[in-house]
Structures are given as structure tokens and as C-alpha cells.
Amino acid sequence: MKTVRLKFLEQIPEKLEDGVLYISMEYGTVLHNCCCGCGSEVNTPLSPASWKMEYNGETVTLDPSIGNWSFPCKSHYWIKNNKVIWCKKWSQSEVNIHRKEEAQDMQIHYSEKKKKGMFARLWNWVR
Numbered sequence: 001m002k003t004v005r006l007k008f009l010e011q012i013p014e015k016l017e018d019g020v021l022y023i024s025m026e027y028g029t030v031l032h033n034c035c036c037g038c039g040s041e042v043n044t045p046l047s048p049a050s051w052k053m054e055y056n057g058e059t060v061t062l063d064p065s066i067g068n069w070s071f072p073c074k075s076h077y078w079i080k081n082n083k084v085i086w087c088k089k090w091s092q093s094e095v096n097i098h099r100k101e102e103a104q105d106m107q108i109h110y111s112e113k114k115k116k117g118m119f120a121r122l123w124n125w126v127r
């Protein structure tokens with residue numbers, strides 16, 4: 001089973017190595033090269049509306065799964081305790097449904113934040 005290594009960094013490196021999960025608490029985000037080996041950079045920002053990361057001192061779990069439907073490979077997998085667990089590829093209609101839900105979640109989340117006057121800096125960063 002494929003596993004990933006962890007690197008905790010303040011700055012995001014320019015070039016990512018395959019099989020490494022780059023975790024930046026500074027930016028509140030996790031980056032890695034797509035686990036299929038296609039070389040696409042995957043950015044999973046940590047926030048209540050997107051991903052949450054569990055770190056037990058040795059391994060990391062990212063929740064929810066990572067769906068790279070914007071890349072040609074369209075790979076879909078979980079990272080659980082540093083292990084890459086492959087999921088079935090999504091059909092275009094499944095992707096569309098998920099995207100819609102995700103966009104709604106984001107909208108709700110960030111409009112609530114705005115109201116409180118706390119616009120997340122990671123959101124600025126990922127854009």
C-alpha cells in the first residue's frame with residue numbers, strides 16, 4: 001500500500017516531491033503531488049468548510065477524501081494514517097453534484113466568517 005511521508009513547513013516549497021505531504025500551519029493548508037504520480041499539485045486547505053487534518057504524532061489523516069476531478073487523471077483517494085486509499089473514480093455527474101455542494105458549503109462558511117469580520121487569510125492565499 002502506498003504511503004506518504006510528512007513534512008511540516010512554514011513556507012511552501014516551490015517544487016513538491018512525490019509521496020510527501022507538506023503541512024503548513026502558517027497557511028493552514030496541506031499540499032502534495034497527486035498520489036497517482038501525474039505530478040499535479042493538490043492543495044487541501046484546512047478549514048471547517050473544507051478539509052480537516054488529524055495528526056496523532058506519527059501519522060496524518062485528511063478528511064474528507066481528495067477528489068482531483070479538475071486534473072486529467074481524476075484520481076480520488078483518502079489519506080488515512082499516511083496511507084493512500086484509492087476510491088472509485090467519479091463520473092462527471094457525481095463530480096458536478098459534489099462541486100455544487102462544495103461551493104454552497106464554502107459560500108455559507110465564508111459569508112458567516114465575513115459577518116464576524118474574520119476573513120480567513122488562507123482563503124486569500126489559495127486564490
Ligand SMILES: [Zn+2]
Binds near residue numbers: 035036038040
Ligand atoms: Zn493524478
